[in-house]
Amino acid sequence: MADSSPMQIVVDGLVKRFGAFTALDGISFGVAHGEIMGFLGPNGAGKSTLIRILCGLLRPSAGRALVAGIDVAGDPEAVRRRIGYMSQKFSLYGDLSVVENLRFFGGIYGVSEAEMPERLRFAVDMAGLTGREDALVATLAGGWKQRLALGAAILHRPAILFLDEPTSGVDPGSRRRFWNLIHALSEEGVSILVSTHYMDEAEYCHRIALINRGRLVALGTPLELKQHSLGGELLALEGERIGEAIAPLARAPGVRDVAMFGNALHVLVDQAALRLPALLALLAGSGIADGRGRRIDPSLEDSFVHLVAAKLPPTEVAS
């Protein structure tokens, strides 16, 4: 039944309310076999809630979620046998060793005795913990813990993997190694749903769902999001006291949006080549003598800020 549908995960009009608070407000999307779907959004956007519903940990208030073709609310146990989950908080047992943890989860997930040694070796290898099998997990550094948690989540070869901010608090080198593992799994056909608030990580995903305040703001490949979501071209303007130019720039013809990015202003215009000279002149007129600018390719962060800002007063745009 799972293979009859091209989609491994189908989410349709999902709503989750906690009392008066609406955490998820009518979210719909699908994830294909072997696809890496990234959830990007500020803290509190509803990413964890969505993942928890898909793992059968929370019941949806309305809408439907099919995981591996199974209605999660209807038969969560059948779903749990087919998924692997890494919760946001590290949740292996610190007082057990590396293999003891793996053996426990292997047993819980029903990995057979015959298969166990091979799966343990695989997970230990993958985590880069060969030779440290008997170390207590509490003594491991963050990157190893994350990879071990991933190893524990895929011992039983799940078809679908849910990773809730798997790399938070992990150094960049470990993060890259972690993403290499995710891509290797995806090539084997595992569908992966991963949440993050690192923009650079989102670029590694096949598709990105941008979530803010429980709503799906945008959905597409990183390239699509960057190109289409902005609805224009991007200019980067720099200069002394450039911040003072925000107000006049925003009123200039052809300008759709102005946002501060580090020391520069990112200005969204209808046509970059057409508007740049006029805007530079405007900078000079505003008393910014060394004003300079160029057309840039938008980053995910640009589209994120643009999309989220479109729904929010500017002060609430989270990092």
Add this chain to the structure above:
Amino acid sequence: MKWRRIKAIVVKESLQIVRDPRSLMIVLLIPLLQMFMLGYGVNLDVQHIPLCVHDREGSQASQGLLHQFAASPYFSLQAPMGSDAEIRKSLDSGRCNLAIVIPAGFSKGLADNGGGSVQALLDATDSNTANIAANYARSVVAAYSAGVQMEFIRNRGGTVQTLTPVDMQARVWFNEDLVSRNFIVPGIVALVMAIVGAQLTSLTIAREWERGTMELLISTPVQPMELMIGKLLPYFLVGMVDASICLALAVFWFEVPFRGTLTALFLTTGLFLTVVLCIGYYVSVAIRSQVGASQVALLLTMLPTTLLSGFTFPIDQMPPAVQAVTYIVSARYYVTIIKALFLKGSAWTALLAPILCLALYALVMVFFASRAFRKTLD
């Protein structure tokens, strides 16, 4: 239900128990400590009651009476007092619980008509002890009077013939020496088991919530029943070790006679342990913090076991409403069984009712505990 998953949980829990030697030591030492504290502390026998005397006469007769008191194992004679004020002070300060005052005309009264009187002053703040002390004092005085009476008759040249029309001879069974420790210690075993058993499991689920491991655990296919069995089995073993320590102490240290069979003892102890482990587990599921769960488990086991199990207060002397309540106290059945096994050596058949009740209780608790855990974060 899959044995493989249960096994994985049993192994994991056992490893966690062993990895935490401090908690393990506490779990094994606390019963030991409680047995000693309660075994010695709870003693309803009244002996060595501190006694003060004020002998205003100082005659041979008055000293003879005081000698009788000094010889009694129930009293321990303090230094003699010189005045009423001194007596009052020692009663006030608790130096003595009982004071005997012998008046100046004591021996003259005896010699004249065989009628002397002494005064006994009692500190009745603990009315039970005061009552017992008064009775003991009365019997000492009675024995003394009898001696005086006989001598009186003999001195007049009469023959001593005491005739008692009805003589009741009480034979005490089951606790021949009437040592209160013999019936209290088996009750203490029940109390210690109830407290320690519920404590053992009250942390297991709460700990997983507090450490954040529960979220992952409930995302796995593990069944609530498997989780419960897997978590209870290792603690059952620890609990049985605890029980063995307590029972061995009762028999070999406190020398309580054991007349039943070990099979019956361990079977019923296992049933009772199952009940209290389930209570602890249930509390742990309901209250997701370790401190809270431990407190509630203590409250739920210690109070009913102390007050309503028949361990300290006889159930048949409680008001009917309270008696009815005791039927839902699992320790009631275990205390009945364990006392009977220790002191009476009752046969299975005589204990069938409480054993069946306990077994039913265990079954019900297992049922509730296995259903308590919900695999959801809602």
